[in-house]
Amino acid sequence: MRKYILKRIGISLLTVFVLATVVFFLARLMPGGPFSDPKISATARENLAHYYGFDKPLIEQYFTYLGNLLHGNFGYSTKYPGQTVNALLASSFPYSADLGLRALCFAISFGLVFGVMSALNRGNGIDLFFVIVAVIGTSVPDFIMGAILQHFFGYKWGLLPIAQYKDITYTILPSVGLGFYTMASVSRIMRASMLEVVQQDYIKTARAKGVSNFRITWKHQIRNAIMPVITILGPIVASVLTGTFVIESVFAIPGMGKYYVESVQNNDYSMILGMTVFYGAFLVFCNMIVDILYGLIDPRIRISK
Amino acid sequence: MAENKAENILEISHLEFSFRTYGGVVKSVRDVSFNLRQGEILGIVGESGCGKSVTCSCILKLNPEPPGFFGKDSSIKYKGEEIVTKTNREMRRIRGAEIGFIFQDPMTSLNPTMTVGKQIEEVFVGRGVTGAEAKRRALEILTLVGINEPERRYKQYPHELSGGMKQRVVIAIAMVAKPSIIIADEPTTSLDVTIEAQILDLLKELRDKIGTSIILITHDLGVIAKMCDRVLVMYGGRIAERGTVDQIFYETAHPYTAGLMRSIATLDTAKDEKLVPIDGTPPDLFAPPPGCPFAARCEYAMKVCYERPPKETQLAPEHRCCCWLLHEKAPKVDLRRGRGEGQA
Numbered sequence: 087m088r089k090y091i092l093k094r095i096g097i098s099l100l101t102v103f104v105l106a107t108v109v110f111f112l113a114r115l116m117p118g119g120p121f122s123d124p125k126i127s128a129t130a131r132e133n134l135a136h137y138y139g140f141d142k143p144l145i146e147q148y149f150t151y152l153g154n155l156l157h158g159n160f161g162y163s164t165k166y167p168g169q170t171v172n173a174l175l176a177s178s179f180p181y182s183a184d185l186g187l188r189a190l191c192f193a194i195s196f197g198l199v200f201g202v203m204s205a206l207n208r209g210n211g212i213d214l215f216f217v218i219v220a221v222i223g224t225s226v227p228d229f230i231m232g233a234i235l236q237h238f239f240g241y242k243w244g245l246l247p248i249a250q251y252k253d254i255t256y257t258i259l260p261s262v263g264l265g266f267y268t269m270a271s272v273s274r275i276m277r278a279s280m281l282e283v284v285q286q287d288y289i290k291t292a293r294a295k296g297v298s299n300f301r302i303t304w305k306h307q308i309r310n311a312i313m314p315v316i317t318i319l320g321p322i323v324a325s326v327l328t329g330t331f332v333i334e335s336v337f338a339i340p341g342m343g344k345y346y347v348e349s350v351q352n353n354d355y356s357m358i359l360g361m362t363v364f365y366g367a368f369l370v371f372c373n374m375i376v377d378i379l380y381g382l383i384d385p386r387i388r389i390s391k
Numbered sequence: 392m393a394e395n396k397a398e399n400i401l402e403i404s405h406l407e408f409s410f411r412t413y414g415g416v417v418k419s420v421r422d423v424s425f426n427l428r429q430g431e432i433l434g435i436v437g438e439s440g441c442g443k444s445v446t447c448s449c450i451l452k453l454n455p456e457p458p459g460f461f462g463k464d465s466s467i468k469y470k471g472e473e474i475v476t477k478t479n480r481e482m483r484r485i486r487g488a489e490i491g492f493i494f495q496d497p498m499t500s501l502n503p504t505m506t507v508g509k510q511i512e513e514v515f516v517g518r519g520v521t522g523a524e525a526k527r528r529a530l531e532i533l534t535l536v537g538i539n540e541p542e543r544r545y546k547q548y549p550h551e552l553s554g555g556m557k558q559r560v561v562i563a564i565a566m567v568a569k570p571s572i573i574i575a576d577e578p579t580t581s582l583d584v585t586i587e588a589q590i591l592d593l594l595k596e597l598r599d600k601i602g603t604s605i606i607l608i609t610h611d612l613g614v615i616a617k618m619c620d621r622v623l624v625m626y627g628g629r630i631a632e633r634g635t636v637d638q639i640f641y642e643t644a645h646p647y648t649a650g651l652m653r654s655i656a657t658l659d660t661a662k663d664e665k666l667v668p669i670d671g672t673p674p675d676l677f678a679p680p681p682g683c684p685f686a687a688r689c690e691y692a693m694k695v696c697y698e699r700p701p702k703e704t705q706l707a708p709e710h711r712c713c714c715w716l717l718h719e720k721a722p723k724v725d726l727r728r729g730r731g732e733g734q735a
Contacts, residue, residue: 287499293453294494295514295564296486299479305513309504385548386503 090381098374105366106155106359110148113358120164120353138164140355151359160360165352171360174345179364181251182330182341188257189265189326189333197269198315201276202308208281216273223270228329232263232336249338260337264329268322272315279311286310309383316380320373327369400571400604401427401450401469407462408442408449415677419445421628422462427572432598432605434619434636436612436651440673442628443608447574450474450606451490452482470571487514491565491603493575497557497582501549507533507560508545514568532567535600536560537593555586559593566597574606579614591618612655616640621709624648627674627684630703634710644712647685649726683715691716691724 119140121131135141139150154161160171204216226234239259240248247256283289284307292302331343342361349357408420420442427433435443448454450467452474467474469485477485486492494500502510511529512522520528526545533541536559549557558578565573575594579587595618598605607618615622615636622639624632624647632645643649650669671688674680680687686696696715704717715721 287494287496288502290453291492291494291500291561291564292502292513294451294486294492296483296488296518297513298483298517301513301516305505306502310502384504386550 087381091378094374094377098370101370102363102367105370106152106363107148109359109362109366110151111144113353113355114144116353118353120355122353134164138162138356155363160364161356163349163354163357165348165354165357171356174357175342175360175364178340178342178345181339182327182334182343185251185257185260185264185333185339185341186323186327186330188261189268189329190323191265192261193265193268193322193326194272194315194319196265197272198276198312200269200273201315202280202303202311204273204277205280205284205311206303216277220270220274220277223266224274226267228264228267229332229336231266232260232333235259235263236336251337251339260333260339263336264326264333267329268326271318272322275314275318276311279314280307283307283311313380313384316376316383319379320369320376323372323376324369327365398429399426400429401467403427403446403450403468404466405462405464406446406449406467407465408445408454409460409462410454411458411460417676418679419628419676420449421679423625423628423630425623425630425633427604427606430598430602430604431620432595432607432618434615434622435606435608435625436610436615436622437625438610438673440676441625442676443625444576446625447492447576447606447608450572450574451486451492452477452479453486453492483517487564487570488518488568489570490572490574491568491570493558493561493565493573493578495577495580497554497561500561501557503549505548506545507547507549507552510549511560511564511567514564518568528567529563532563533560535597536563536566537589538563554582555589558582558586558590562590562593562597566601566603569601570603572604572606574608576608577610578607580609580611587614594618612651624651627679628676629684629700630713631685632712632714634707634712638707638710642706642710643726644706644710644717645685645714646689646691646716646726650688683713693721 119135120138121134126134132141139147142150151161158172160175163169163171163174166174200216200219204213204220207213223231236248236259239246246259248259250256251260289302289306292306297306330341331346333339334341334343342365345357346361346365348354349361403426404424406420406423407418410417410419423442423446425433435446437443445454449461449465450469461475465475469489474482474485501507505513508526508529511532512525515525515528530541530545533544538544538556538559544552544556544560549560552560562578565575573594578594579590582590591614594605594607597603607614609615619636621635622633623630624639624645626647632639632643632648634642634644639648640652643652647669650667653667654669656666669688674684674687680697682695682697682699683689683692683701686692689696693715701713701715701718703711703713705711706717716724
C-alpha cells in the first residue's frame with residue numbers, strides 16, 4: 087500500500103511540473119503581451135518589461151519562474167500592480183474552495199442517497215421521482231439552475247438571500263445550484279450500479295447464507311456499487327470546481343473565477359500561470375486522493391500496483 | 392434395495408414453479424416429486440434449461456417471487472416442515488444453517504470486497520454465535536476443505552485465491568454451519584479437470600465425515616457415475632427417469648437417458664466412430680407440449696407421445712421411468728442400439 091501511495095504522489099508531482107511548463111510556453115504564444123495597450127508609450131513599455139524581467143531570454147525566464155515556483159512564489163500581477171499573485175489567490179481561493187466543497191458534499195451525499203433509494207424502490211413511484219430529478223439535473227446547466235433557484239427561493243418566496251457570500255444562509259443556493267448537476271449524475275450512476283450489483287452471484291450467495299436483506303444491502307450491495315462513483319470522483323471534483331467560476335458570477339461571489347477570466351484577457355502572464363498551476367495542482371491532488379481512496383476500498387487495486 | 396432403510400430428510404411432491412415474464416408464463420418445473428435420504432448423494436442430470444437449477448433453488452426459496460411463483464399443489468417438506476409457505480424471514484433460519492448451497496461459478500460467487508473469513512463467518516450472523524466461536528469454526532472449516540495456512544487465507548480477499556481455492560471457500564461457506572443438506576449446483580463446471588476431481592473427492596469426504604445429504608446438479612454423466620447413489624434425469628421441467636447409478640447406466644429405460652449415454656465418449660470409443668448427438672432443441676417452456684416433452688426429439692416417438700403425458704412406471708425397486716414405450720401395448724425397442732448405429 088505504501089508503495090502504491092508513493093507512486094501516486096510521484097506521478098502527481100510530475101503532472102504538475104509538465105502542466106507548469108506547457109502553460110508557461112503556451113501563454114507566451116498568445117498574441118500581444120501584458121503591456122500592449124496603445125496608450126502606453128514605447129519607453130514605458132520597455133521599462134515595464136525590464137521591471138518584470140520580460141526582456142530576458144525566454145529560457146532564462148522559464149528557469150527563474152521554475153525556481154520561484156519551487157518556493158511557492160507565483161510572482162507579481164501586471165494587471166494589479168504591486169499585488170502578488172499569491173496575495174490575490176489567498177484572498178479569493180477561500181471563497182471558491184468553500185463553495186466548491188459545500189457543493190461537493192451536497193452532490194455526493196444526496197446523489198448517493200437518491201441513487202440507493204431509487205434502486206431499492208425500482209419500478210415504483212419513488213424510483214420514478216428520483217429518476218425524473220436526475221434527468222432534470224443532468225440536462226439543466228449550472229447557471230440556469232442558479233437563476234431558477236434565485237428566482238424562486240430568493241425573489242418569489244424570499245426564503246434565502248439572492249447573492250453575495252456572508253453567513254451560512256448565503257451559501258445554500260449557490261452550493262445547490264453548483265452541485266445539482268453532479269448530484270444528479272452521482273444518483274444515476276449509483277442507481278445503475280446498485281441494480282447491476284444486485285444481480286451478481288455473490289448477492290445470491292449471501293441470500294443462500296441466510297443473511298438479512300438489510301445486511302445484504304449494506305455490506306454487499308452498496309459497498310460494491312459505490313466503486314463506479316469513486317472512479318468518477320476525480321472528474322466530478324474537476325467539474326464542480328470549474329463550475330464555480332460561472333456560479334460565482336451568477337451569485338456575485340468574490341472567488342477566483344473573476345481573476346481567472348481577467349488574467350487571460352489581459353495577458354497577465356504570472357496571473358495566468360499562477361491560477362492555472364494552482365488550480366491544476368489542486369485537481370491533481372484531488373485525483374491523487376481519489377486514487378488512494380480507491381485502493382483503500384477495493385482490495386484488488388492495492389495488490390496489483 | 393435400501394429403499395426404506397434411511398429416512399427421507401427432504402420430500403418434494405408435485406413441485407411446480409413458473410416465472411411470469413413479458414413473453415408469458417414460463418413453466419420451469421412441472422410436477423416434480425422426489426425424496427432425499429439421510430446421507431445420500433442424489434444426482435440431478437439434464438441439459439441447460441431443463442429445470443434442475445430452478446428445482447433446487449426452490450428448496451431454499453431463492454427464486455425471486457415475483458416474477459416466480461409456486462404451483463398450487465407444490466410441497467417441499469424439510470424434516471416434515473413445509474417450505475413453500477414460509478416467509479423470507481422464516482427461510483433465513485434454514486438457509487445456510489440447515490441447507491447449504493454451493494453455486495456454479497466460484498469466480499463470481501464471492502464478494503470481492505470482503506475477506507474470505509468474514510464471508511464464511513457471515514453464516515453465523517444473527518444466529519447467536521459469538522465472534523470468537525464463529526472465527527474458530529471458520530478456521531476449522533477452512534482446514535477441513537483442504538486450505539493450507541487457514542490463518543493467512545482467512546484474512547485474504549477472494550482475488551488473492553486461485554479458482555480451485557475459491558471453490559473450496561464456497562464449499563466452506565456452505566458447510567460451516569454443518570447443514571443437513573448441501574445443494575451443489577454444478578460445483579465443478581468452471582474448474583479444470585484436476586481441480587474438479589479434488590473438489591468432488593472433497594465433497595464425498597465431507598459427506599462421509601459429517602453425514603450431510605448432497606444434491607448434486609450436473610450435466611456431466613461422468614460426475615454422476617463417480618459421485619452419486621441415485622440419479623434423477625430431468626427433461627423439459629419433468630423427471631424423465633430415476634434410479635440408482637447402475638440402473639441408469641446399465642438398465643437405461645428412457646430414450647432421452649439413452650441419448651445422453653450415446654453422446655459421451657468412452658475409452659472404448661473407436662477413433663473414427665462418431666458420437667451421436669440428440670437432434671433438435673429442448674421444448675419451449677412457454678407452451679410446453681401436451682404429451683411427453685421429449686417426443687419431438689425422440690426417435691421412437693409414437694402418436695400417443697405427442698398427445699398425452701406418460702405416467703411413471705416402476706421398473707425395479709428405485710428405478711422408475713416416464714415413457715410410453717414402457718406401456719404394455721408399446722413395441723419393444725432396444726435403446727442400446729440407436730437408430731444410427733443399427734446398420735453399422
